[in-house]
Amino acid sequence: MSPRTAVPPVVAAAVADRLLRHCAPGAPEARPTLDWAGPVALDLPDERAVQAACGLMHIHGRATGGPAPLAVDYASVVAGVLAAQGVTAAGIARARGLDLREVRTSVAQAALLAAGQYLAAATARAGDGPPEPAPAAEPxxxxxxxxETADGARVELETLDPSAWREFWTRLGVPSAVAGRxxxxxxxxxxxAVCPLPDELRAAARRRTLPDLRAAAYHTGVSLLTLGADPAPAVHPEPWRLTPAPAGPPVPRRRTPAPAHPRTGVPAPRTGGVPPLPLTGLRVVESTRRVQGPLAGHVLGMLGAEVIRIEPPGGDPMRWLPPLAADTSARFTALNAGKRVVEADLTTAxxxxxxxxxAAGADAFVHNWAPGRAxxxxLDAPDLLADRPALVYAWASGFGDTLGDRPPLGTDYLAQVHSGLAAAVRPADEPPAPSLMTLTDVLGGLVCAQGVLAALAHRERTGRGGRVDSSLVSAAALIPRPARRVRWTPLDRPLRTADGHLYLGPEARADPGRARRLLDRADRSRLTTGEWTHRLAEAGLTATPVHTDLAALADDPAFEAAVAPPDTAVGHARPHAPWEFA
Incomplete structure (x- = not known):
């Protein structure tokens, strides 16, 4: 590890400690090793350097014109959840006869996992052809x-129904064809991660007041939340809630079988051989869609569990959303590769x-159905636990019980608004708005998976299964943020160079005068990123090039040990599993 990375990722460590304390009282038998770069062969001294190098600045900044940091320690929080997952999974493995004592992960691996769907889309290869373009309307x-409304409010809409969308705008005086565009x-x-709406829609909203938009949303079934400038979480739920099942027959203690090669599409950590995976021999059944639920199952699969995915007859419609990789949506494969699929029509007996x-033959059942559907x-927890008291039943929701019995649609961007994250991710000189990178979907899936692991660990101690409730909002509340929105200087934003962008390291932000004297002596647009990196290094200042091409990131030798290239089985690049066990 580089001397510059000696300052530990304290936010990641604090999140890991909090989650492990929430799992069980007392100190865990294994402790995680956390650093910034992990297997990424770059000098990454802090959160912002990781965001720059691993593509998060690029994805977050797509909608606003160029790379921009998230104003919260998002990658560090993801790393903290991963560390807690590794420790908890190792504890489950020890209870089942596999001696795992060490777990290593990093903030860079966390960032790559969070960017996994965007990386897949950027590197998708249909069959043996070239990468497909991402599905944005224009480059x-x-x-x-x-x-924005006529009375100065800022609002976020959500609907999954194109008819409701069209009717909402028709009520605001927009022609149906324009609304359809x-x-x-x-x-x-x-x-x-961009939303280039027709200008006519934005203009129509600016002509109407907030009550007008609320009325249109109410009558059409569109969800609407108002954005505030307060970054503090609106609620402070626990990351997950575990309700143990009533006492029943003890769970048979199943010893972990000898490790086999990981399943296709679920790459193993890079430790010089195929390591034993801690959940080998356990079975997870999931009935999920979109991101949050599938990612929870994906993580449990990377830890060694067999994952069986329930899909509707004909398959999940998300399978065919472009760009395609080996005849399947790259984004879908990024979350679902290696899962066995069983088709079932849940509307029939x-x-x-x-x-x-x-579920009767599973160790865990995961779903992210709408409230009340189970x-x-x-198929609610009491129904399935009656047949298998040892089952861990997990529901990954949008809002949990924080907004009553009829919450808005539980999707990422509304969760960012309700949790205050939409204000926290941007500095004070920018209007509050959710990041269009799916921050809470990813973090919510990881928190759900950790809740399942905590319940499995509890089952090893008590012999009882139970119900785990987590939500996008409970995941968002894990992200620390100041009481007021942060204020940035020009050095807090990426610097434009002749061929890209560069993010200055912590030394420059700690001594802005020295950095400005160096920067002001030259025209930054005349020097390349590499030339500026060299000049800054000579002055004792670190800087990280900002990756704005995810396809190039996948081909960068510095990421060779952290990212698997496209192959014939999975036609896109994907991060290796983010843990190393010993």
Whole structure:
């Protein structure tokens, strides 16, 4: 590890400690080793350097015209969750006869995992052909989804129904055809991190007051939340809530079998051989869609569990969203490679019986259905725990119980608004707006997976399964933020060079006068990123080039040990599993 990385990632360590204390009282038997770069062969001294090098600044800044840091320690929080997952999984493995005592991960590996879907889309290869373009409407398209009203409010909309979307705008006086042109960029913002809405839609919102927009949303079933400037979380829920099942027969203690090669598409950590995976021999059944739920299952699969995915007849529609890699959506494969698929129509008795039968043979069942759906299907926790008291039943929701029985749609951007994260991710001189990078979807999936691990560890101690409730909002509350929105100087933003962008290291921000004297002596647009990096190093200042091409990142030798290139089985680049166990 470079001497410059000697300052530890304290936010990541604090998050890991909090989650491990939430798992069980007392100190865990294994402690994680956390650093900034891990297997990435770059000098990464802090959170911002990781965001620059691993593509987060690029993805977050797409909608506003250029790379921009997240104003919170997002990658560090993700790393803290990963560290807690590794420690908890190692504890489960020890209880099942596998002696794992050491876990290593890094903030850079966390950032790469968070960017995994965008990396997949940027490197997608359809069959043996070249990478497919990302599904943005125009290469230089920009724009957030946030709208401004005539009385100065800023609002975020959400709907998954194109008819509701069209009717909402029709009520605001927008012709139906114009409203229809806005649907695709609005829907695709989850994939592209940009939302280039037609100007007519933004103008229509600015002509109406907040009550007008609320009325249109109410009558069409569109969810609407108002953005505030307070970065503090609106609520402070625990990361997850575990409700143990009633006492039942003890869970048979199953010893971990000898490790086998990881399943196709779930790459193993790079430790010079195939390591034993801590959840080998356990089975997870999931009925999930979009990001949060599938990512929870993906993480448990990377830790060694067999994951069975329930999809509707004909398959999940997300499988065919472009760009495609080996005939399947790259973004879908990034979250679901290696899972065994069982098709079942949950609207039929036969389909529901299929779920019950699968859950009866599983160690964990994960879903992210809408509130109330599990009960209507007869597939809620009491229903499945009655057949298998040792089951861990996990629901990954949007808002949990923080907004009552009829919350808005539980999607990423509304969770950012409700949690205060939409204000926290941008500095005080920018209007509050959610990042169009799916921050809470990713973090919510990871928190759900950690809740499952905590419940499995509890089951090893007590013999009882139980229910785990987590949400996007509970995940967002893990991200520390100041009481007031931060104020940045020009040195807090990436510097433009002749061929890209450069982010100055902590020394420059600690001594801005020295950095400005050096920068002001030359025209920055005449020197390349490499030339500026050399000049700054001669002055004792570190700097990190900002990766703005995710396809190039996947080919960068510095990332060779952290990112797997496209192959014939998975036609896109993807991060290696972010833990090393010993």
């Amino acid at each position: 230089n398209a920009r724009g957030l989804a946030t709208l 806005g649907w695709l960029p609005f829907q695709q913002r989850f994939a592209t 036969r389909g529901r019986e299929t779920v019950r039968a699968l 009960g209507r299907l007869g």
